Structures are given as C-alpha cells and as structure tokens.
Amino acid sequence: xxxxxxxxxxxxxxxxxxxxxxxxxxxxxxxxxxxxxxxxxxxxxxxxxxxxxxxxxxxxxxxxxxxxxxxxxxxxxxxxxxxxxxxxxxxxxxxxxxxxxxxxxxxxxxxxxxxxxxxxxxxxxxxxxxxxxxxxxxxxxxxxxxxxxxxxxxxxxxxxxxxxxxxxxxxxxxxxxxxxxxxxxxxxxxxxxxxxxxxxxxxxxxxxxxxxxxxxxxxxxxxxxxxxxxxxxxxxxxxxxxxxxxxxxxxxxxxxxxxxxxxxxxxxxxxxxxxxxxxxxxxxxxxxxxxxxxxxxxxxxxxxxxxxxxxxxxxxxxxxxxxxxxxxxxxxxxxxxxxxxxxxxxxxxxxxxxxxxxxxxxxxxxxxxxxxxxxxxxxxxxxxxxxxxxxxxxxxxxxxxxxxxxxxx
Numbered sequence: 001x002x003x004x005x006x007x008x009x010x011x012x013x014x015x016x017x018x019x020x021x022x023x024x025x026x027x028x029x030x031x032x033x034x035x036x037x038x039x040x041x042x043x044x045x046x047x048x049x050x051x052x053x054x055x056x057x058x059x060x061x062x063x064x065x066x067x068x069x070x071x072x073x074x075x076x077x078x079x080x081x082x083x084x085x086x087x088x089x090x091x092x093x094x095x096x097x098x099x100x101x102x103x104x105x106x107x108x109x110x111x112x113x114x115x116x117x118x119x120x121x122x123x124x125x126x127x128x129x130x131x132x133x134x135x136x137x138x139x140x141x142x143x144x145x146x147x148x149x150x151x152x153x154x155x156x157x158x159x160x161x162x163x164x165x166x167x168x169x170x171x172x173x174x175x176x177x178x179x180x181x182x183x184x185x186x187x188x189x190x191x192x193x194x195x196x197x198x199x200x201x202x203x204x205x206x207x208x209x210x211x212x213x214x215x216x217x218x219x220x221x222x223x224x225x226x227x228x229x230x231x232x233x234x235x236x237x238x239x240x241x242x243x244x245x246x247x248x249x250x251x252x253x254x255x256x257x258x259x260x261x262x263x264x265x266x267x268x269x270x271x272x273x274x275x276x277x278x279x280x281x282x283x284x285x286x287x288x289x290x291x292x293x294x295x296x297x298x299x300x301x302x303x304x305x306x307x308x309x310x311x312x313x314x315x316x317x318x319x320x321x322x323x324x325x326x327x328x329x330x331x332x333x334x335x336x337x338x339x340x341x342x343x344x345x346x347x348x349x350x351x352x353x354x355x356x357x358x359x360x361x362x363x364x365x366x367x368x369x370x371x372x373x374x375x376x377x378x379x380x381x382x383x384x385x386x387x388x389x390x391x392x393x394x395x396x397x398x399x400x401x402x403x404x405x406x407x408x409x
Contacts, residue, residue, distance in 0.1 A: 021148025023117035049362030055111030060351025067344020082116020119343035135275035146264035227353030229382030244304030263321025279330035290319025
C-alpha cells in the first residue's frame with residue numbers, strides 16, 4: 001500500500017494535533033466548570049453529570065456512524081463533518097445559555113462532533129502514513145491531548161471564576177471555528193488511481209465481522225472499563241481535592257493540568273514502543289500506572305497537600321495517556337482492511353465507560369458515598385480493564401504486520 005508524501009503527512013499531523021488537543025480540552029473542561037453549571041442552572045450533581053453522559057453517549061453513537069462513513073466515503077470528509085457539528089453545538093450552547101440548549105448544544109451536538117478527533121483522526125494517521133512513521137505520528141497527535149488541557153485548563157478555570165461558564169463556552173466556540181478551518185488542509189490517499197486500480201487498502205469483506213468479532217469485543221471491553229476507571233478521577237478529582245477546604249478551584253484545576261502534562265510522555269512514547277514490542281504487550285505494561293495513580297489520590301486526599309496531588313497526577317497521567325493511543329495502534333496491527341468501523345465500535349465502549357462512569361459516580365455521591373469510596377471503585381474497574389487487555393494477547397496481535405509500504409524514494 002502506498003503512503004502520503006512527507007509534506008501531506010506533516011500537514012495531517014499538524015491539523016490533527018490541533019483538533020486532538022482542542023477535543024481533549026473540551027472534555028476535561030467539564031470537570032472545571034461542573035460546580036458553576038450547577039449554580040447557573042440550579043441543578044444537582046447527578047443532573048449536571050447527565051449532561052456529561054449525554055455528551056459521551058452522543059460521542060459513542062457518532063463514532064459508529066463516522067466509522068462507517070470513513071470506510072465508505074472517506075476519512076477526511078468524516079472528520080470535517082464531525083468538526084462542523086462541534087461548531088454548531090457550541091454556537092447553540094453559547095448563544096442561548098439555558099439548560100435545554102446546553103444539553104443539546106454542549107451535550108449532544110458537541111459530543112457527537114468530538115468523535116471526529118478520535119477514531120477517524122487516528123484512522124487517518126494510521127492508514128495514510130508510512131509504516132516506520134505510524135507510531136511517531138500517532139504519538140505526536142495524541143500528545144496534543146496532554147498539551148491542550150495543560151495549557152488551556154488553568155485559563156478556563158480562571159475565566160470561569162471571573163466571567164462565568166457562558167463566556168468559557170464562547171471562547172470554546174472560537175476555538176472550534178479555528179479547528180474546523182485547519183481541517184481543510186487534511187489529505188488522504190485517493191480510493192483509486194486513474195486506471196481504476198485501488199490505492200488505499202482495499203475494501204475488506206470481513207471488516208464488519210472484525211468489528212464485531214471476539215478480538216474486537218475484548219478490545220472494546222478493555223476500552224469501556226479503562227475509560228470508566230479514569231473518568232472518575234478526571235471528573236471528580238477537582239472537587240475531591242477541595243473537600244478539605246485547603247485547595248482553591250484554580251489550584252485544584254492544576255491537578256488536571258499535571259495529569260495532562262504527564263500524559264504527554266506516554267502518548268508520545270507508547271505508540272513508538274508499540275510498533276517495536278507490539279501494542280497489547282505495551283498497553284498491558286503501562287496501564288497499571290493509571291491504577292497506581294488512582295490509589296495515590298486516595299492516599300493523599302486527607303492531607304489536602306497540593307504537591308502530593310501533583311505527584312499522584314504524574315503517575316496517573318502516565319497510565320491514562322497510553323490508553324486511547326494504544327487501542328488505535330492495536331487495531332491497525334490486528335485488522336486488515338479499513339478500520340473505521342472497528343475503531344467506531346471500540347469508541348462506543350469508551351463512550352459508555354466515560355459517560356456512564358461519571359454519571360453513576362454522581363448518583364453514588366448524591367446517595368451519600370464518599371469520594372474516597374468512589375475512587376476505590378474506579379481502581380477496581382481499572383483492574384477489570386487490565387484483565388481484558390491481557391485477554392487480547394491470546395489473539396496473537398503482538399507482531400505488527402507490514403500494512404504500509406515505504407514511499408518510493
């Protein structure tokens with residue numbers, strides 16, 4: 001299979017970097033503005049978490065749709081379609097700031113659009129880049145999910161505190177417009193040459209079967225439980241840190257920034273290691289750091305000491321950062337043909353884990369459960385993800401096949 005030129009590959013990586021960082025910032029921003037939303041709309045924690053659940057369920061459903069579209073009409077068109085939904089969703093949430101429009105705009109439309117920055121974008125990089133650069137290119141794109149929140153979350157926290165959550169949504173709308181414009185430079189291999197012969201990986205008649213078969217079921221289960229495990233710290237660690245009364249909102253938000261900063265290292269390195277050692281083996285070795293980080297959050301919470309939270313965040317971020325990127329790489333290593341629907345199915349599991357974990361957590365907190373117990377549950381859920389990941393090893397996907405030929409010199 002041919003690959004894009006070096007210039008087009010660089011353009012894809014740069015535009016994907018921007019979109020990936022922006023998408024991650026939107027997701028993590030919810031944990032920063034959670035209490036402000038509850039105040040603005042006079043709603044409970046569980047109702048606010050329901051917005052987050054809607055966002056992730058919409059993300060999951062659209063991941064499936066864009067996965068199918070990627071296999072049929074092209075990856076770039078699917079990405080632009082999703083990014084346009086983000087623009088429309090944030091415009092609605094910002095322009096008419098009511099609970100209903102926020103649920104529809106920020107929850108449903110934006111959630112659906114954010115799926116473009118994950119499965120389809122990973123598919124674009126993995127299916128159009130020379131094999132020796134696949135891991136590095138995907139790692140750079142995924143690193144943006146650490147860089148974006150690290151740089152922007154402190155600003156969002158300060159803005160939310162000083163001018164309110166509606167203004168924050170307005171700034172996010174501006175970012176969405178810029179991200180969509182950058183997507184105009186994205187390129188992918190043509191489906192056919194002028195003589196009618198295929199250029200990209202030919203349509204695989206077993207693509208749908210692969211997406212719903214046993215190997216991908218295990219990957220989807222690992223993704224679901226892994227996301228359920230890390231969504232609880234991501235959404236609730238800010239409020240957990242504030243329970244002692246010793247940590248302010250802006251200071252507590254810095255915990256998410258440290259998680260994001262720490263995750264950059266694993267997002268960059270794990271796909272490179274996955275290309276060498278095999279994706280499953282690499283993920284199984286690094287994912288436990290997420291569990292150790294969750295455990296450390298429980299240990300340091302009673303102290304109310306910010307630097308100890310930062311230490312736990314570093315460990316948590318190293319494990320958290322490896323997860324999303326490795327599932328995409330493992331899918332490329334395991335399945336031949338186009339992998340849009342394969343990734344779409346996995347992201348349905350991820351969406352259920354992210355949204356469901358946050359919502360169930362809110363219900364448990366509202367029912368009287370302590371943050372400490374909730375984080376213990378997150379740790380147990382992460383153990384299930386590790387077991388599911390190890391189960392994939394029986395499918396012998398550790399040796400990356402030669403899926404992409406080197407470009408002609």
